[in-house]
Amino acid sequence: MITDYKKHDLYGKTLIQKIELAPPFKFEFPITQQACFLYVKEGEAEYQIDGEEIEVTANYSLLLNCMNSGKQVRNSKSNSNCEIVIVTFYPEILKKIYERELPKLLQKPKNAISNKSSEKINSDFLIQKYIEGLLFYFKNPSLISEDILVLKLKEIILLLSQTQNSESIQLILSQLFSPAAYTFKQVIEANLFSQLTIEELAQQNNLSVSSFKREFAKIYRDTPANYIKMKKLEKAAELLQVSDKRITEIAFACGFNDLANFTKSFTSRYNVSPTNYRQQLNNSQQL
Template sequence: MNVYDLHKANPDIFKQFSIKDILFLYYHCPQKEKIIKLHSPYNQLTFSISGRRIFHQGEHTYTVNKNSGFLLRRAAFLQEMDDAFKGWELMAFYLKDEFLKKIFNEFRPHLPLRDIPPPPNEMVIPMDVNNRIRDCYLSLIPYFNQSDSLPEEILIIKLKELLYNVFINPKNNHILSYVNNLANGYEVPIWEVMEANYMYNLKLSEYAQLANRSLSSFKREFEEFYSTTPGKWILEKRLERAKRFIRTSQKTISEIAFECGFKNVSHFSRIFKEKIKFSPTEYRDKA
């Protein structure tokens, strides 16, 4: 599910302001299912005001508690509801690359760019939220609750202030490094996107979107790098992941099918037996 499209299409559930390349959101998460599978085509800056969610992205797991936050790169992920904290109040901002580059370059003379670390490879980048950052995003809540129209310039100024405080926090120098890389023209390699996201049931056009490429460019670069088609490579990677889970975990076959990107358990079982020559259950018995 494209979480950006979901948010934008439901302003009655997700309070929002939309300005050019930016979507501002403030809402209480309506999630009902224990785990949902989502993907975001844009950078997403998220601040947890109360409650908790657990995010699984590739091989990594992140717990987002009250007064914490993260920067989600274009990526697919699982969002898990904690039984002890079913409610989740949050504020989020979808920021396209060009906007982030523009703001970064505007602030560049004032940013601590010496000795920043290499940019992180992870799709979810945890953020330190200090009092200045918290005060910035909490000050936006009254605007979401007013019925009168609001000058766009006010929202842009507030967002710039928020981003500036994220950038100058020394504990967020990994985020500063990521945005600096974007501003310097870095293009995420195909392999980095695919290794982090192959286990999610996405269309090729959606993988291309995560890689910030047209579908034709994505296919061409993919085949140049992997010397095979995306479909063949993705299936092989999902089956290898499934075999590993069957051998080493107590997950049910249904859970494994879900976490490896197959449409459903019957589709998974059919493909697994066709390629591996054993059903998933038989393979587990032999392990």
């Protein structure tokens, strides 16, 4: 359960977020076409990738690439609250703030042979101090400016380049600008919230529609239409909880091109309309 949520935007996109969660919790953070640095300030969280469960405790962090949309951090074991800070990397913003040349960390490594998608980053004193600086601005939002956000974005890039994980981090972040040859599953997850048709998704994987559906069923044990629809609704439920966006904006952000269809699908899935779902959440947090 989310007990507190704050964010700051840069050039119209969410750059940094602070989320406080009470266990048991599940926080889904779709990041299609982006990457993010997720830092656990207090408590602990779990993240699963390729069947492996990664535990991230206080002062440790994760770097996740743009192929991880729909992933989530969760905790059903601990009794303590969790506080996480997320910095999101958008290729268009990075290109804008580094006008002349991207730093080495964002450039494709020579002899790169991996499309690595996540890296757990060990506790680092300088990164801890960086997070403390971000928390200061969350406590004093009136001091935030566009220039400060640009500086904080450049600062985390510099700090990540100096960690012992820098080679793996470069592999991940460089994919924002030089995409690797992605697997079937990565292509699906990258386009979960797009407007692509089943035919277009099949083309993305160089498969016929029939072959695509067989491969999809083998991996996800579901039909493409049903699986993608459920993921879109899960994302919508998350956005209704953590954002103040209008219902129409959320519907389009989650890949629905018709508000009536979204409302009907959401009500069928959660047994309550999007509007009432948000109201129930607000009421429960006020108790």
